[in-house]
Amino acid sequence: MVRNIQLRTTLLEESVDNILHKKAAKYLGIPIEDVTEVLILRKSIDARKSTIYFNYKVSVYIKEAPPKNNAYDFGYKDVSNAQEIHIIGFGPAGMYAALRCIELGYKPIVLERGKNVQERRRDLKAINRDHIVDEDSNYCFGEGGAGTYSDGKLYTRSLKRGDVRRIFENLVYHGATEQILIDAHPHIGTNKLPKLVQNIRETILKYGGEIHFKSRVTNFLITKNTLRAIVLQNGMEMPVNRVILATGHSARDIYYLLNKKKIGLKAKSFAMGVRVEHPQHIIDNIQYHCRNERNPLLPAASYSLVEQVKNRGVYSFCMCPGGFIVPAATSPGEVVVNGMSPSKRNNQFANSGIVVEIIVDVDIKKYEHFGPLRGLEYQKDLERLAFTSGGRSQVAPAQRLTDFVEGKLSNDLNPSSYQPGLKSAPLHSLLPKLIGSRLRSGFTAFGEKMRGYYTSEANVVGVESRTSAPVNIPRNKNLEHPEIQGLFPCGEGGGYAGGIISAAMDGERCAEAATSGL
Template identity: 50%
Template sequence: MVREIELKILPHERTDEDLIRRRLAAKCRVPEQQISAIQTRRRSVDARGSRPFFLIRYAVFLNETPPAEAPLLKGLRVLDETAPEAIVIGAGPAGYFAALELLEKGIRPILYDRGKTVRDRRRDLRAIQQFGEVNPHSNYCFGEGGAGTYSDGKLYTRSHKRGNIEKALRLLVEHGAKSDILVDAHPHIGSNKLPVIVANIRASIEQYGGEIHFGCQMTDLLLRDGKVEGVVINETEEKRAAAVVLATGHSARDVYYLLHRRGVRIEAKPFALGVRIERPQPLSDRIQYGQSPREAALPASSYRLACQVEGRGVFSFCMCPGGLVVPAATAPGEIVVNGMSLSRRDSPYANSGTVVAVELEDLADYQQHGVFAGVEFQRSVERAMFGAGDGSQRAPAIRLTDFSRQKPSANLAETSYIPGLFSAPLYDLLPPSIYQRLQRGVRVFGKKMKGYYTAEANVIGTESRTSSPLRIPRDGQTLMHEEVAGLFPCGEGAGYAGGIISAAMDGQNVARAVARFYD
């Protein structure tokens, strides 16, 4: 017999297995000896009261052994060159999870990515961090594992209806992630662990017959009579297949321009843009847990805030407690920031994107760019941030209270951002529609969360790549482009995902759609 029991566990009790067993036995009203196994099913932190605690749901096995779970990939047939092939462009979460699913369906994925392997990518990340040099094919967004590899690795998603979250998480565990991610309410991997997991996924794809080619940029599509016949790689090599999965992420602006040039319909869609706000982690812990330093067992605290200002959402996004702010530009001449953290989340800083929703009607000044109005709006802000600086990846910043009062900061708070910050009037550099809403938004947040509105926080420009400003429209049933047979827009760049797990699930869904198309 198996009983599901939920316990409130104080932080210092969390590793006390005897105590937990005793409490579970008491709740089940059985002697402890009858408990043959205990499994954690769900774990979250409740910090609403005066003392934070863990809420943990256990499966208690009484005189019964838990069933062993079969690995998801083991037993797959290794495909050879006689198997049908599909081209996958992009080795991000969408592309890699599509490739794994294609293998399950007996289709050989032939994958191309413009960037480098996780290992070789590191050198280019160092060049951005230390010398301000941005390689347009290898950076925080491009290369093996896509934007997901050197990301924060938060795996929380609200996209429950979009696919099988558990399968995506189990595949990550099979490739080296801790099994904690299967039970934590807010699972997290960390950017020090992700590269190994991504490399293990590559090994699986190759082991079961897939191919992965790096340094291979898709520069054109082979189109004929309303269908795709393949792609052109690096302007020279034609690669043919009846299905092309386009999983190039939302920073590959060249891909959108290519589609438009080739008459493949794309659509403008709403997105969000703003800043990243960084503050000392102990300050966040004091606000959230009422304690600093926090008890060792408690995770670095995070928060999530949202309000409406003049008809637009202002919200915090992609919180990285115990994290670092990183330069996420994909081309020289722009400043884009994002956040990540290591698995222990032990840096002394907490950062979070704070952005404003941008609707299509907010882009009147960019109408001359047609469908690209949103892209050009993003680009103009990223360039303004770069133009205010010294030509490096140093980012413009201002103390939060000065930001709101429109007053230059004489100096800045300490930061985790390695290229460095310089004091700049972000209230002038941001478009007025964004600045004014952020200005009011952060004051509202200060009322919702005492201690939020503080001079100890830096506001850093700019968080411009939260979501795609374009959609590559696809049919809801076939998941193919509405007008191009065989072309499968996929993941965040296609506008059908936002985040690692939703992109991974979209990859799986698209792979199943490719299998149906081949059938």
């Protein structure tokens, strides 16, 4: 017999041997000897009150053994000589599109502008240490996309877009721990993602797919509204039949190319703001109600905050407990910040984007002459402003949190995880009023919700501008561009995803759509 039940343990109970077996037996009113196994289906932490609980959803096996754990099987087959599907971009959407093509019996030809994970590391070192930005290899571009070196959080609300469990199991198949199948807010970690991405690459190559690095697409050749070929940066023309466009939200050259060719685009609402960084122990103390170090059974604490300010959402984004702030610029002359965490989340700082919702048709009317690219141009202006105010390098402008809210220049700044360094700057006046004034009100409200959050020990760092694409590449119900036959906009770059899992699910859907009818 198998029973699915809910159990909870306290921190003290969590250290007791076989505690779940004991609690399951008591809950079911049976001898503990009858409990053969307790399999954890889901685990979460409830820290809303002073007594902290671990909540479990479990399967209890009574007088019978659980089934043997079969290896995950995705039915990959040799597609070396199969019909080709071209995929532009090798981030989560592109990777999962390629894997799904192989499952369906089609050969993926992947074109990635950046380098593989091993070579990419040198360019990340260059931007952190020497402030040199490689436009094709950075924290956004390269094997695995932005997800490879910017955390690996796997939380998504996009439950209707595809099979989330299937995406998670595929990650396990390629090297992620099975813990991601259990945790309520699963996370892989920046230090472990490169190997997992490499394993996905090896699977694609093993079954006959192709992956071409340093292969930026610079043109689309279109005849009678049908995509016939793509052109690479070296001038090579590549005939195509179906193309999945999975270039990510920072591939601005693709938006410019499509706009130049008068291929339909739409301006899309997005969000911009700053990244705030606290010492991790402050967030732990707030969330876990502790005065000293957190209990070692508890992970670094996180938070999620939202407030409505003047009819716009102000909210936390990509919160990274025990993490780092990293430079996410994709071109010289701009400063962009993002966050990431290693798997153990054991850095001394916690950081999060705090951003303001921007409705393009209302909030940035003076950019209307840029048409569908007006949000993109607004982004660029703020990133250039951050570059200038930081000293014209990858040093980022920053302020103590309390000084930002009170409108004062900081005489000095707190220590930070941001390797290129920080420079004191009046972000409160540099940011447009649309963003700055709402952030100041938002931080005040967040301090009331989380006592201790509003503190001079936190830094505000600018700018957090790449939360999502400011441009939408339209597609019809068959996921194909309504004007260009054979072009399938996909993932974050198309405006159809907002993270690793939603992008992966959209990649699978686009692979299914692109191969349909062939």
